[in-house]
Amino acid sequence: MDLHSGKYYWPLTLKEPPAYPSLEEDITCDVVIIGGGNSGAQCAYSLMKSGLDVVLVDKRKIGTGSTSVNTALLQYLGDKMLFELVNSFGEEASIQHTKLCQEAIRDIESDSQNMDIDPDFKRRDSLYYASDHAGAEKLQKEFSYLSKHGFSADMLTENEISKRYPFRKESALYIYNDGEINPFKYNHGLLLKAHQNGVRIFEETRISGQSFQKDIATFHTDKGHSIKARHAIIAAGYEGLDFKKEKNSILTSSYAVVTNPVDSFDGWYNQTLIWETARPYIYIRTTFDNRIIIGGLDENTMYPDARDSKIPNKKEKLIKEFNKLFPSIDVRPEYYLGAFYGGMHDGLPIIGEYEEYPNCYFLFAYGDNGLVYSRAMAKIIAEVIVKGSHPALKLYHHSRPFMM
DSSP states (O other): OOOOEEEEEEGGGGGSSOOOOOSSSSSEEEEEEESHHHHHHHHHHHHTTTSHHHHEOSSSTTTTTGGGOOOOOOOOOOOOOOOHHHHHHHHHHHHHHHHHHHHHHHHHHHHHHSSSSSSEEEEEEEEEEEEEEEHHHHHHHHHHHHHTTTEEEEEEHHHHHHSSSSSOOOOOOOOEEEEEEHHHHHHHHHHHHHHHHHHHOOOOEEEEEEEOOSSOOEEEEEOOOEEEEEEEEOGGGGGGHHHHHOTTEEEEEEEEEEEEOSSSTTTTTOOEEEEESSSSSSEEOOOTTEEEEEEEEOOOOOHHHHHHHHHHHHHHHHHHHHHHHHHSOOOEEEEEEEEEEEEEESSEEEEEEOOSSTTTEEEEOOOOTTHHHHHHHHHHHHHHHHHHHTTTTTHHTTSOOOOO
């Protein structure tokens, strides 16, 4: 799959990333993880002290799939708003999901403090502003559930917004303790720590086929080698759909730019993450070296040529959208990209267990909070493999009723 195109920023922030061999022999293990991006890395990290023999393989160099273009805003609210999730799944399940996302951000913070590669994790608050009056009404519904269940958030009026920022919006949610991270460094930091704890890692190892017996899954590489495992985790990002089509999933295209470093963030209160109620939406964040990431302007296309033809226009539009909010900050797009972006029709990520793939778990952490979802899903899958169950598995299982 042609996942993305452009001029990339994150890989330049880690000059000598760890390297791993390709698989050159037949092997056996307890768990094989297919995919070395953030989903696979978080699975490996979650299993590294389980006492199981864990192997991870990736067909590319580690971290060069969708991880290299992940804009890595860490938020516990998602593309489908909390009140919309309540309408689909009920209040109890929706609050459980939101709290699991909060927990995942805490886990990412803990991960970051315990690895040899600093992934530049930083807690950031979020400003979620109303794009129009309808958006303001939605934010009020959102705030009612956040307040009821003890989430740390404020509802800001137009005047309160204008005192903190150089723009005016009818209303906004101010959400405390979200975060930001360098996803490329985080990916490599997780896998380096997992490797140090015994996880075997093979990059540039392409899976070309698979077969299943009662208790063993066998994966074949394009070089003629095999991996036999008691359990398998397919954590291949959007390319997981090459193994198994999931009817709940949807792929579109999204765009982002990374600007030049700026001298000052005057007028940008607390360098908050910023996004809006419009769909598709614009979102912005800062980086450890004082750049600004601006993303959004999604297009409903799955064709790489069509996606990529729009990059020149999209990168200029993204800068213009930023300048509407911060006209005094001088920015230009030093890095830019167009990439496939996935979601689920009903707004929740999926853990798939399919009859034709016995002993396999599919991790579909699709959505705007993919890195957060990956952390939560990896923790659940690891516990299911080690202990046999997890109380949240039912919430994310592919067999849940399909909601539109």
